[in-house]
Amino acid sequence: MIFKLDAQSGPARAGTITTDHSIIPTPVFMPVGTRGAVKALTHDELRSFGAQLILSNTYHLYLRPGHELIERLGGLHRYINWDRSILTDSGGYQVFSLKALNSIDDRGVSFQSHIDGSRHRFTPENVVDIQMAMGADFIMPLDVCSPYPTSERKSREDMKRTILWADESFQRFRQQGEPERRQALFAIVQGSIYEDQRLSCLESLLKLDPPGLSIGGLSVGEPIEDRRRILETLLPMMPPDKPRYLMGVGTPEDILEAVELGIDMFDCVMPTRNARNGTLFTRFGKMTVKAARYAEDPNPVDPECPCPACRGYSRAYIRHLLSVGEITGLRLASLHNIYFYLNMMSQIREAIEANTFDRFKAHFMADLVSGVEEL
C-alpha cells in the first residue's frame, strides 16, 4: 500500500492510496459489505459508481462461510468477485456490540456466535491469521472498543490492552512474511474521550510504524463536541504520510467535520441501512420517502441526481415498493444513498484540490439543513 498526499485545504487532505487492487482517491467512503455483499447491491453497480474500496466484516465472514473456505477459493476478492480493494475490520467491534462477548482477558476474547451460540475465541494472532487468509488489502488488529460512556480507569485498561494486542498483531503479521497479496495492517487508537489516553495510545502505536492509523471508539454515542475535541487533539500528532481512518463514521455532516480535521477514510452502514428504512440522503437533507406526502409525487428523489434510481423512478413508486416490502424498492433506495455518499466524497476531494474546502463545507452544510422541500 502506498499513500501519497496530493493536496491540502487547511488540515483537510486529498490523497491517493494505491493497493494491489486499485487506486483509491481520498478522502474515501467505504460502502459496507458485512457478509461479502453491500446489502441489496451488486459489485457491478458499485464499480459503475466508481467505488474503489469496500469494507467487509471479519466477525461475520469468519462465522459464515469461514475464512478457511474463503482462502481455499482463492481469497476474498475472488470469492466475492470484487477486483478492487477491500478492508476487513478486526471483528472485535462485532464481538462487543453484538453482545456475543463471554469473557475478555489479556490473551483475547471468548464469544458465542450470534447465529447458533457456538463458542469461539479471537486472539490478536488468530485475527491476523484470519485476515491474512482472506487477503483484504487493509486489515485491522484486534482491539478493545470502549463503549460510551466508559470511566477513565476502564478506558485506560481497554486502551492498554489495545496496545498490547497491537504489538502482538504486528509481531504475528511480520512473522508470517509478506503474503502473496500485499496487505496493510493498520493500528487502532483507543482511549475513549480522554485526550491523554488517546495521545499515549497513539504514541505507543507509532512505535510499531503502522502504514495507516485507525481511530476507533468514536461514533459510539459520545457528544459531538467530545468527538471533535479528540480528533483535534489526535490528528495534529499523526504523521502526515499515513492515511487516517475514522471507523464507523458517519452522517454526511460527521464526514464533512472529520475531513475538515484531516481524516482520510470512512465507513458506515448508514447509507444502506437508512435506505432500507426508507430514509434517503439528498443535498437538502434526509427524505423520509415512505411518508404519505410522497404517495402521488411523480418527481425523482432528487431531480438533479444522476443515480439509476433518480434517472428512472418516482418518489411515489419507490414509496410504494418500500411500503409493500418489494426487494426492488430496497435496491433503488440503496443505490441512491450509496451514490449520494460516493458523489459527496468526490465533491469533497475536488474542493480540497481547489483549496476551497471551507467554502464547500459551509455551502454543503447550509444546503443540508434547508429541508427536502427545496428539491
Added chain:
Amino acid sequence: MIFKLDAQSGPARAGTITTDHSIIPTPVFMPVGTRGAVKALTHDELRSFGAQLILSNTYHLYLRPGHELIERLGGLHRYINWDRSILTDSGGYQVFSLKALNSIDDRGVSFQSHIDGSRHRFTPENVVDIQMAMGADFIMPLDVCSPYPTSERKSREDMKRTILWADESFQRFRQQGEPERRQALFAIVQGSIYEDQRLSCLESLLKLDPPGLSIGGLSVGEPIEDRRRILETLLPMMPPDKPRYLMGVGTPEDILEAVELGIDMFDCVMPTRNARNGTLFTRFGKMTVKAARYAEDPNPVDPECPCPACRGYSRAYIRHLLSVGEITGLRLASLHNIYFYLNMMSQIREAIEANTFDRFKAHFMADLVSGVEEL
C-alpha cells in the same frame, strides 16, 4: 393490439404481437411483477434481457397503491417506469386463491383484503374500470377459476358465471369507448377438466369476438394428462388469428408441452419464487444451489450462461449469500432464472421458425432430465 402469425412447426406457433408499447415475439413468457415490480429486479435489467411484456396483478395494485392513484399518475406504465407492454389479470384468481373470498353471486365477488381485512367487491364492470384506469396493454375479465378437483356440476356453474361475466365485461369495455391507450380485453375459458364444458365455454366466448383467448383453471393441481387433454381439445377449435394465453404456466417442461400444442403466451411466478428459495433453472434441470455440495464450488451456476449472475459469481458465493439471507443473493438468483426463461423462449421461437420444434423439444427435454452434474 395486432397479432400476426409468422411461422408454424406442427401446431407450435411463432407470432408477433404489436401493442402501443412494444413488439412482442411469441411464444412469450411474461415475468410476473405482482405489485408493479418483478421481485428483486429492476426494469432496466428486464429490458437488457429483451423482455417486451410483463404481468402485474390487478388485485394487488387495486389494494395498494390503488388504481385511482395509478391513473392520476399517468397510468401503470408511467407509474412503474416500464415503457414496454403490460398485461394485468382480473384479480379473480387472487380473490379465490388468497382465501380472501367472502361471497360470490352472479353480480360479482365480495372479499376481504389479505392485508388489513377491509371489505371490497369486484364486479365484471369495476374490474374492467380498474384495468382501464391502470391502462395495461392486455386486460382480463373477471372470471371464476374452478380449483382442482371440482365436480362437473360445480365446474359448469363456475363456467356459466364466467361467460355471464365475460359478456358484461365486454359490454362495459365497449361502452367506455376506445381509451387513450389502446387495450386488448381477452376472454378467459374455464370448465375445469371437462372437455364439453371447455368447448361450450369457448363457443360462447367467441361470440364476443375477443382479440385474444386466455385459458384459465389449468395448472391448478390437475394431472398433467388432464391438462394435455383439455389443451388438445380446445386449441384446434381456437381461431388461429387470436393469441392464446395459458394462465399461470409453468415449468420449462410445461411450457414446451403447451407450445407444442399451440399456446402463445405464458406467465408464472416460478422463476422468481424458485430463485428466492435457492432453486436455479439450468439446461440440465434444477440446481438446489443452497445445497452443501456447492459451498466450495467456484464455477458459475451454468458456465455457458451469459446472464449477469453467471458472468461474475460462483455457486459458492451465491449459496453463501442465499444462506445468510443477503438481498444480493436473491437478486443474482432471480436474474439467472428470468434470463433462463426468456432465453428458452427465444430458442423455442427460433426452432419454430426453422420448423424444427419437435427436435428442439426432444433435445431440450432430454437435457432437462440429465441432471446438473452435467454442468
